[in-house]
Amino acid sequence: MVQRQKRLIAVTVAASVLVLTGCSGGGGETADVSFSDSPSGALAAWGFDNADDVGTSRVEYAEKQLSDVDIEIDQTAFDAQKFTTRVASGNVPDVVQMDRQFVGTYAAQGLITPLDECFATHGVDPDEQYYESVVDDVEWDDKVWGVPQFYQPPAIILNKRVMDAAGVTADQIDTSKPDVLLAAIGKMYTASGGNPTVLGFDSVGVNQAGLWLLGFGGEIMDDEGVPALDSPENARALDFLKQLFDAQGGYAKYRSFTDSFDAFGDNNPYVADQVAAQVNAQWYVNVLSPYVDEVQIEAVPFKNIEGEPFSVASGTAFVIPVGAKNADAACAWALELTSQDAWLAAGEARAATISDSPGAINTGLFTGSPAADEAIRDQFVKESGNAGFDQTIATFYEVVGEGESYGASAAGQEIQTELKNAVTSALLGDKSSEDALADAQDAAMRAYDKVVN
Structure with a gap:
């Protein structure tokens, strides 16, 4: 795949995501999955720990749209080691919320399902619905592997x-x-x-x-x-x-x-x-x-x-693990949660919360979707009476369209770890910048070669 501008964010992550049993490089083999526009049955979701007004309002909206789906949410936070263990055992939820930094690695290791057919079945064009940099976060090997949400510039x-x-x-x-x-x-x-x-x-x-x-x-x-x-x-x-x-x-x-x-x-x-x-x-x-x-x-x-x-883009995404029992409902639920109507419901809920707190300021929502961002801003973000805060809010809206993706790589997690180690070493003066980055490159290449070869 010729990715548009694949990049990496330097944050602490568990190195264990590269230690997988029986998972090959090159995307692995995934079971055939089909999607429809009328899902039903039980849906098990994990990692959706957005328990504030923005999260609960969107869950309520999605439930109304999917009346034939029985949704059960495990709100415990995503854990990388637990995820790989569950996939290896075959005991997986149908849909998982995780940081987008994980998506490329899991796609390369054959742990999650490509979602191009999911988007197509529901008439959603990722390149139209989301910022380009946000889509780049979840693209790997010419496929889209996650449904993005949020973008924190x-x-x-x-x-x-x-x-x-x-x-x-x-x-x-x-x-x-x-x-x-x-x-x-x-x-x-x-x-x-x-x-x-x-x-x-x-x-x-x-x-x-x-x-x-x-x-x-x-x-x-x-x-x-x-x-x-x-x-x-x-x-x-x-x-x-x-x-x-x-x-x-x-x-x-x-x-x-x-x-x-x-x-x-x-x-x-x-x-x-x-x-x-x-x-x-x-x-x-x-x-x-x-x-x-x-x-x-x-x-x-x-x-x-x-x-x-x-x-630069950052945020979370919904993925469907290999072996999910109800991928059809998982696809529909993730898309409903990130639809413009769901985000407007969240914007309304946030505005109501703010109205109950005298003096509170509505700073907007940054959803990953430019149309949703602008709709929320137009409808709910008003002048606060504080020129400094208003100028600050406007600045973030101005830069959100200037993002680049941290990207997707088969060895994304190891690259992140090695970059952070290199930066820390150089800033402490233990190594020159050139030496620290060269050592990081060697370690990252070993990890990359292990996955793709």
């Missing part, structure tokens, strides 16, 4: 109170201009006894390494999903990340400082003025909204090295 949330005090303006928080950004950090960073007390810019460099590497023109895998961690552009991006951390006490002290953050609480980094700017996913605006009177925020896009707004 990153951008940079600014703490205007800290920036104004240091005389730094929003245009100086520009990831396409390393010298300008480093100079701004120097004005805003403060320390006590050599330890950070205010970060000028939190790049979230390990967990967001993929964003930085892609933004610098690098690649993490090629168009066929083959690891490409040792590219010169990747090394330049990692060198710059190290500069950012070294300008703020070094990675070890940064980790110690940020580990103490009350990220979701009353003393979060924007209330406590512990950061001047930080890379964040869209959902973090919801975390800050209860503190609208205690923070002063705006946002700017993350920019690639060419100065253009740049984002």
Whole structure:
């Protein structure tokens, strides 16, 4: 398959997903599965742990549309090791919600079912319904293997109170201009006894390494999903990340400082003025909204090295395991949950929840579907009365269409693990960027060759 731009997100995952019994590379052999537009019978779902108003409203909507289907949901969170064990034993649910980062690996190992016929039977064109980058997340070997939901684009949330005090303006928080950004950090960073007390810019460099590497023109895998961690552009991006951390006490002290953050609480980094700017996913605006009177925020896009707004896709997907007893109902349920009508029901439920909380701000929903996103924004996202929050919300809407996929690879999980190890090693100064990435590439290629050969 010539994938459009297959990429990788650097987050912690269980390495056990590559340890499978009796699963071959190349997608494996899957049993014949047929889909209809009138499913019935019992449906067992696992991993749909979205118990908030957005999740429950969509479940209720899907149940009404599928009156002949008896739906039972195990809301425990997805577990990679448990999933592979269940598939190997043949004791599988009909549909599973998982992070999209798993999809390519499981497709290559023959653990999940391709869904092209599922989409076609229900008249859904993935390329029309979802953002291109979101579809890329679940494509492998010329097939679509998951029904996507959610898309959390990153951008940079600014703490205007800290920036104004240091005389730094929003245009100086520009990831396409390393010298300008480093100079701004120097004005805003403060320390006590050599330890950070205010970060000028939190790049979230390990967990967001993929964003930085892609933004610098690098690649993490090629168009066929083959690891490409040792590219010169990747090394330049990692060198710059190290500069950012070294300008703020070094990675070890940064980790110690940020580990103490009350990220979701009353003393979060924007209330406590512990950061001047930080890379964040869209959902973090919801975390800050209860503190609208205690923070002063705006946002700017993350920019690639060419100065253009740049984002990466992340989110979950529904997959149908090989051996599912009711793949027909699983297909229909996943598509109903991610239909525009279901998302509008979620938007209405969220708006009702917010109306019960005086002063709460509707930041919108980022669904993976551009039409649904715009419909929800038009109907439910109104001016809040706080110009900073309104500008921040608008910024995330502006960047959501600029995304690239982290992609799908037969060895996606191992590539992620090795990338994170390489970035951590380079930031700590244990290895040069080139050496760390070269070692990661060797390890990732061994994993890739093991799966596909």
